[in-house]
Amino acid sequence: xxxxxxxxxxxxxxxxxxxxxxxxxxxxxxxxxEHTDYNEGFVFPxxxxxxxxxxxxxxxxxxxxxxxxxxxxxxxxxxxxITHDPTRLxxxxxxxxxxxxxxxxxxxxxxxxxxxxxxxxxxxxxxxASLEVATGYGLQVLNRLNIRGEALALLAQGAECQxxxxxxxxxxxxxxxLGRRDHxxxxxxxxxxxxxxxxxxxIRVVVADSHIARTLASSAYNQRRAECERAVAAFRxxxxxITALRDVTPDWFAAHAAVxxxxxxARARHVISENDRVVRGVAALEAGDVRQFxxxxxxxxxxxxxxxxxxxAEIDALVAAAQQAPGCLGSRLTGAGFGGCTVSLVEADAxxxxxxxxxxxxxxxxxxxxxxHVCHASDGVGLLSSADHSAT
Ligand code: GLA
Numbered sequence: 001x002x003x004x005x006x007x008x009x010x011x012x013x014x015x016x017x018x019x020x021x022x023x024x025x026x027x028x029x030x031x032x033x034e035h036t037d038y039n040e041g042f043v044f045p046x047x048x049x050x051x052x053x054x055x056x057x058x059x060x061x062x063x064x065x066x067x068x069x070x071x072x073x074x075x076x077x078x079x080x081x082i083t084h085d086p087t088r089l090x091x092x093x094x095x096x097x098x099x100x101x102x103x104x105x106x107x108x109x110x111x112x113x114x115x116x117x118x119x120x121x122x123x124x125x126x127x128x129a130s131l132e133v134a135t136g137y138g139l140q141v142l143n144r145l146n147i148r149g150e151a152l153a154l155l156a157q158g159a160e161c162q163x164x165x166x167x168x169x170x171x172x173x174x175x176x177x178l179g180r181r182d183h184x185x186x187x188x189x190x191x192x193x194x195x196x197x198x199x200x201x202x203i204r205v206v207v208a209d210s211h212i213a214r215t216l217a218s219s220a221y222n223q224r225r226a227e228c229e230r231a232v233a234a235f236r237x238x239x240x241x242i243t244a245l246r247d248v249t250p251d252w253f254a255a256h257a258a259v260x261x262x263x264x265x266a267r268a269r270h271v272i273s274e275n276d277r278v279v280r281g282v283a284a285l286e287a288g289d290v291r292q293f294x295x296x297x298x299x300x301x302x303x304x305x306x307x308x309x310x311x312x313a314e315i316d317a318l319v320a321a322a323q324q325a326p327g328c329l330g331s332r333l334t335g336a337g338f339g340g341c342t343v344s345l346v347e348a349d350a351x352x353x354x355x356x357x358x359x360x361x362x363x364x365x366x367x368x369x370x371x372x373h374v375c376h377a378s379d380g381v382g383l384l385s386s387a388d389h390s391a392t
Pocket of ligand 1: 030033037038126169170172335336337
C-alpha cells in the first residue's frame, strides 16, 4: 500500500501526468447478520480503517488503463468492448464497474487508474467491494456524474454479481459506500433503509485474520443462496406472501420447519434466527447492554457452524480461543465463511491481553498464527484529494 504522496508520484511515473482525483473506499467487518443480506434481512457492519485507494485522470479517448500497484500488473480495455478476463480476477472488478456504469446509462470517458490498498485480499474483509466502490466513485468524480450512495453501492454489487460471477448481497458495497466513522450501520437489505448506531467508546472491534484461504467461498456461497431460495419456494406453498426468508418469523418457522428437507431446514433456521439476533443485538447495544450483544455474537457463530455450515475446524478453534480470552464480550466468524476472519468485541483496556491470550490458545489448539487488526469504524468512500474542488 502506497501512502498518499507516493500514490501521486507513482501515478506520474506510470502515466506521465498527475492524477486529477485520489479516492478511497474502506473494507468492512460485519458485527452480526451473516448471509442475511441476500435473504432481504438485516446486517450490522462497520467500515474499517483499511482501504483501497484509486488515483485517476481522465483521457480524451475511450481507453481505460489500469495499474494495480500491489500486484505489479496492468490492464487496459476499451469502454466499447468490455469483456471478462478469465485469467486475472482483479481486472474484472474494474471492468465490471465500468460495464455497470455504462449499462446504467452513465456517460463515462477513458481514464488512467492507479490502484493500491491495504485491505487483506481474500480474507473476508471485502477487499473486492472496496475496489469496486473506489473505482466507481473515482469514475463518478472524474465524469461529474450524479450518483447517490445507495445507487453506487447497487452498481458495484451488480458488477460483482453479473461480471465477476459471485452472487453476493448488498452488504459489502453498501457499507463501503455509506459507512460512518465511529458507527455501525443497521441495514435493512429489503429496502436499503439504514440507521447508524454509535459504537460504545469502551469497546474495540478486533479482527483476527486466520490466513485460511477461502477456497470454497464463491461456489459454496452461490450454493447456499440457492438452498435459501428452495426453502422460500417450499414455504410459499403454505403462505404465498413469503417472498424471502426475511418474511418468516421464528414462530412461523417452528410451526412449518418440518416441510423442508434437512439441508434447507438448517439453512433457513440460520437465516431466520440470525435476522432475529441482529434486531435483538442492535436493541441491546442501543440500550447499552454490550454483554447481551456479545452473547448474540456467540450464538451467531454456533448457528453459522452447525446450520449454515460455513465455518472450519480452525475458525471454530479461533472463536473458542477468543471467547475465553480476557475482556472478550463475544466472538464469531465474519463474512462469507470457509476461512477468513473472525470478529470479536473486546473491552478497550483488555485488548492487548485479549490478543495475547487468544493467539496463544489458538496456537496450542492448531499450531497456527493469526494477524490482529484492532479496527476503527470509519467513513465510507470519499475523496482523498482533488485537483478540481468543484468536482467533489
Ligand atoms: C459476502 C457477501 C455479502 C454477504 C456476506 C455474508 O461478504 O459479499 O453480500 O452475503 O458474504 O454475510
